Every structure is written in C-alpha cells, then in structure tokens.
Amino acid sequence: MVVALCGVARADEVRRMPAELAPPAIGPLLRLRLLEGVEPPGPAAALVRRGGAVEVLRGDLAQVLEATARASRVELAWPLELHRDLGGEAIGLPMDLAARQEALGLLGAGVLVGVVDTGIDWTHPDFMGRDGRHRVAWLLDLSLGERVGAHPGVEVYGGALWSAAELTEALAGERVVPSRDRVGHGTHVAGVIGGLGEGFAAGVAPEVDFIVVKANQGEQFAFTEADVLDGVSFILERAEDAGRPVVINLSLGGHMGPHDGGSDLERRLGELLSARPGRALVASAGNSGAEDVHASGFLTGEVERLPIVVPSYERGDGAASEAYVDLWYTAGEPVRASLIAPDGRRLERIEEGDAAMLGGRGESLLAVSHEAETDTYPGLRQILVVLREPDVGALEAGGYVLELEGGRGRFDAWIALRGAFGARFGGFIDPNTRITVPGTSPAAISVGAWVSRSSWPSRSGGVPTLEVTLGAPAVFSGTGPTRDQRPKPDVLAPGLFVLSALSAAADPRVNPGSFYGAASRAGVDPVLEGGLYASSQGTSAASPFVAGLAALLLEQDPTRDVEAIRDIVRASSQRVEVGASRFWHPKAGFGLIDVEAALALGRGERGAGAPSATRSDVGLSLDVLHPEADQGVRVFVVPRGEGGAPLPPGWSVAVEAEFEQGEAVVEAAERLGEHVAAVRVRPGTARGVGRVRVSVDGVALESSPQLNIIASPEELGGEGPPSEVSSRDHACAAVWGEPRGGGGWVWLVLLGVLKWRR
Secondary structure, rough: OHHOOOOOOOOOHHHOOEEEEEOOOOOOOEEEEEEOOOOOHHHHHHEEEEEOOOEHHHHHHHHOOOOHHHHEEEEEOOOEEEEEOOOOHHHOOOOOOOHHHHOOOOOOOOOOOEEEEEEOOOOOHHOOOOOOOEEEEEEOOOOOOOOOOOOOOOOOOOOEEHHHHHHHHHHHOOOOOOOOOOOOOOHHHHHHOOOOOHHHOOOOOOOOOOEEEOOOOOOOOEEEEEHHHHHHHHHHHHHHHHHOEEEEEEOEEEOOOOOOOOOOOHHHHHHHOOOOOOOOEEOOOOOOOOOOOEEEEEOOOOOOEEEEEOOOOOOOOOOOOOOEEEEEOOOOOOOEEEOOOOOOOOEEEEEOEEEEEEOOOOEEEEEEEEEEEEOOOOOOOEEEEEEOOOOOOOOOOOOEEEEEOOOOOEEEEEEEEOOOOOEEEEEEOOOOOEEEEEOOOOOEEEEEEEEEOOEEOOOOOOOOEEEOOOEEEOOOOOOOOOOOOOOOOOEEEEEOOOOEEOOHHOOOOOOOOOOOHHHHOOOOOOOOOOOOOEEOHHHHHHHHHHHHHHHHHHOOOOOOOOHHHHHHHHOOOOOOEEEEEEOOOOOOOOEEOHHHHHHHHHHOOOOOOOOOOOOOOOEOOOOOEOOOOOOOOOEEEEOOOOOOOOOOOOOOOOEEEEEEEEOOOOOOEOOOOOOEEEEEEEEOOOOEEEEEEEOOOOEOOOOOOOOOOOOOOOOOOOOOOOEEEEEEEEEOOOOOOOOOOOOOEEEEEOEEEEEOOO
C-alpha cells in the first residue's frame, strides 16, 4: 500500500511513501486516525488533533509511520483552494445604511461572523464601527508563531492572536501587529459580509463583529483541512465564550472526495454546526461550472474507458506540476483499473487494495491507487490517478485513458487538481455535481454566483466592461446536485464584479502576486478610485452575501440553527429561470436570495389559504436518469399561497410519475424544512419520457416537469432513438456507454441539448 495515494488503509499495510509520490499539498501531508484511547506518537504530539485525526507534517513522516500499528486509518490531507475572483440592489438591499435600517430594521448587531480565509486588512476603515470601536473582535494568524502568554486560557492553535483592544492600540501606533492579508481574498469577503462601504459598497450586515482566522501560509492561495477546522473551532469557542450567535463563511473548497457529505472535513463540520442553535455555516459552490472536471457513468461488466486529456502546453517556471483524478464507484463486484498513456505505457489491471506507478525520480510520473471499501465510506471504492510533469520539460500531451474492467454500478470522477497544464475529461462528461467540498456538506448553506454587474469604475479611468448575460447564473458557478441527490447549491447571490474592501497589502500595483494580480496583468485595473475598494468575481464573492443574510436572521432570532436559516433562505429566494426550468436547477439552486423576503418570512409572514396551483414551485434534481441509477431523482416542492409567500407548516405533498413504459418507484415525501419538501423517484421499470405531477393538499400544481429515463435502442423498439431530444429543464449527463470500436449509442450533452450519436 502506498501511503501517498491511499484514501483509507489498514495500519498493517502502511509502509514508507516513495518520495516521487509526495503530493503538492502544503503543510500537512497525512491524516492519521488513531484508535480510541490512543494518544499521538512523539513527533505528532504537538500537532493539531481534531475529531480523532492527527495532521502529520511532511517532515515527520518517518517518525510517525513507526506508530501506524495504532492507527485505524491513514489518508492524504488535501489542500482547499480559494474560490477567488455590489449586487446589493439585486437582492433587495439598499446601499444607504440609514435607508437600510429604516427598511429592514436589522444590521447584524450582536452577531459574530467568522471568516476563515487569507486574513484581513485590520487597518481598513470598513471594519471600524460607526462608534469608533474596532469590529474585528479577534484576529488569529496561523502563519505566525504563537505570542506566548498574550492570551492565557485561550487556545490559539499555534498561531498569533490579537484582540480588538490590541488592534485599536496598533492603529494608534502603540503596538505592532504584523498580520497582513497579502492575497486580499479574506478582506474582500469580510467587506461583503459587513463592511461599512462608504455608502456604495456596504456589506450586508455592517454592524456584525468579526472573528478572522488567517489560515493560509504566507501568500499562498490554498489551505489545509487541519487549518480550516482549527479556524472553525477557534471561532466557535470564542462565540461560546461571548454567548453570541455566530455565522462562519468558507469561501474555499476542492474536488477531493465523493461529494456526498461523507468526507472527514464535512463530517467534522457537521459535528460542530448541525442542529446547534445560534450557529450557521455558509460555503461557496466553487468556480468549476464551465470546466470539464466531473465525469460520470455506469459500469456494465465490460471495459469502460474514461479519457483524461492533457492539452499541448509550454512548461512554465517552477516545480513540477501534477493533476489528480479522484474516482468513486459503487460496484459490488470486483473492478480492475488500468491507466494507458498516449505513448502506450500502461499500468495494468490494478486490483482493490493495490497501487502502481511508472516513472518518477525526475521523469514524468503515472500512478494509480485502488482503495477497497471501508467503514468510513460504506458502499464506495476509490481510484486515485496522478499525472506529474518531469523535472524538466512538459508532460506528454494527448489522451490518457483510465480503463475500468468488470463490475456493475455508477461511477463519478473529479479532476481534483488540474495541474498547470489544465487536465480535463474527454468523455463521460457530466455538467452537474461540479460543486466543491465542503459546499456539499449537509451542515453548509451552499452559494452559487449570479451576474448582477458587467462593469465597474476603475481608478485608472474608464469603466472596464465585460460582455456577460445580466440576471443569470454565472457560467463559472459550480453545479449540483450532490452525488447523493441533495439540492446543492442552495441559492445564488451576486458573484461577478462585486465591489468590496481592498487590502492595502494586496493592491496589484504593490503586490502583483495578490489575487487581483491576474486582472492587473491582463491590463485591467480592478481597483476603484481612492484605493479602498476593488472588484472581484467568483462564488467566493457570492457566499459572503448569504453569510451576511444569515447574520441578519440570527439577529432576528439568535436561537435559529443552520437548518432553519437554510430553509428560510431557500423558500424566500427569487425564482431563476434557466432554459425552461422555473424552479430548482443544478446551476441556480432554489434561486436568487431576497433579503427583504427572507426577513419577512423570518418574522412569520407566510401565505394563507389553499395552495396556489400556479405560484407553488416544483423542480427536479436531474431531468435525465439512467435506468440503473438506484438513487433516482428528487422532486423539490415549495407550496405557496396566491400571493407567492410560502405556506405555513401543516400541508402534505403527493407525487405521481407517468412514463411511456413501465412504472417508477415513488417514495414518501420528506421535509427538508418547514417550507420545503422532497420526494424521491427511482427508475423501477419505467423507461422513456415521463411527467412528474405534484399535488399539495389535493390541489394539483400546474408545474409538471419532464423526466427522461433513458433506454437502450433495443428497449425503444427500433434501430435507435430519435435524432434529437430536448432537455427541457436542464442538461445532465447520463451516459449509456462509450463507443467500442465505433459501435454503440452514446448519450451526449451538447449545449444543453441531448443527442444520440453513433
């Protein structure tokens, strides 16, 4: 067993990891899960222990492996990346604070907001209160050494900690606080949540206080899971001490893991935040919506070939880059994995529990690890593929093929790391489930990006403008649902050219390496006149809008938990039409947040009378389904009154599904909250085009979305299916099979239209 590539392992199988397989992860390399009652070994004793896991630094590997006989699990600790680069009016939020106070009556007073990110420019005027006090209650910098004795009794997780009083002294020149946000991402995020904004870039909740954790090292754009969890734990501990409600924003994520809420990171976040009054978590959906980073299909017992494309490129400066492909499958029968390079090199038929590699030690590297099912991921097996550049020159361009032989069941694969060469899938491409982890967590409110602005006033003169479709989901916004068919993202918020606070240390004129640097190098100045604010884009900028809204809802009722807040935010959102879909969509979730409507619903202002057949909402998690997709699809329903407001609890939902052939299995409705219900529909014997019909309290709803359960040519009773079938609600991948020797039919997704092709 090769430690560097293992998802899970028995302790007696672990040996020293070959140096060639050391991943690019910063900081922690391995996560060692100890048996109950066992303390960390010597060199790991001083390292962070979170939820039973010890994060092990790269240099400690040799010593720590001596203790693996006492470990129940060893796995990689993967880095999480920023979803980096004011749509307040788009979400019903007046920019003038006096007008906002009059309209909403809430500005976030008494609520804490935790930001685990790249730090904050604590000298920025946006983070001072209108009464002159500093609103950063605590600043923890994990990239700096501990200030021993500065804050006795406070766990600082090895970082340097300053209080609001100390930051105020530093502003007066009475002490030195060396923490800087040189990336600029955290400052921008905090500004969207609660910056004062000088009247034109005010945050959603400008009276909240902040707890900021700088969790990246130096100017890096990535984080370890350990540092993220340390940051979350620190924030919750400080909020508990203060007796105040708290919202945590995570504008970061990655594609490692099965995207079903089952990763260690997601489980630990659930333990800390789910069903806990006064606590909420908001996470970005990621920026992979337009990238071919997700592939899915079904194993047929034969050989399925998953193409991985490395485009032609010129090698840049720096260390060798690599791509990681993370595949998960549900087959109950044995599967063998092979990897074939464009030059014909092969790693042949790797069985469960085995790993193999070619090259390394200065040459290009191909590696495959095939992990067996464990208690951690029941019913799932993992295959991890690594493609690494040589020390000199480029990785061979062309099509790499991962062959899966045997087994029956679904597989999902993600490009967890694309490398500098931009690896992508060349087949089985699925436009859905491109949302990142931990946005897939059941404990998180997940947020995609909405286009509310196409330009901004630059300090360099002029108004840089981009041709985009206003009033629509951003093309880059990560798509849902989760692998287990939960509705993610939950909602959309403004995420293109969002104006917010600029960290002075991240101004691209003085620091071209900041996250504003790419725009600057392209000849576009993202900074506004005066140098205090800048424009950015990404779901990173969208997530803090919802974090700010969550803070207002906690000010309204500090006892709410994340589930209650998510239910209000979903049910109060504005409909977003994508194609023919009028309700839940993998790109748009439940719609665009509406601050005023959310607060009204939070006050108990609901619809009255019978359910409205025309105003009530119905949507599907997917609208095309493979007949062997055991998880089926989920029907999402929000019953509304004639005025459009959600109805109070007490209603019941019934669903019928009619198809051209056979019968589907319709399960009982389940509540996702007071205002949202879901019903799972499994394929059963149903085939062809069908309609899903919903009634609430006996009232048949007008919306009856179409669902296609695809069939083989033989099942359709002809030589092949129609030349073209529209996907009316939203495109989704449903691969029947890859062509073998030019034969067979393939279900393709092309510009939102589903087609059959030989």
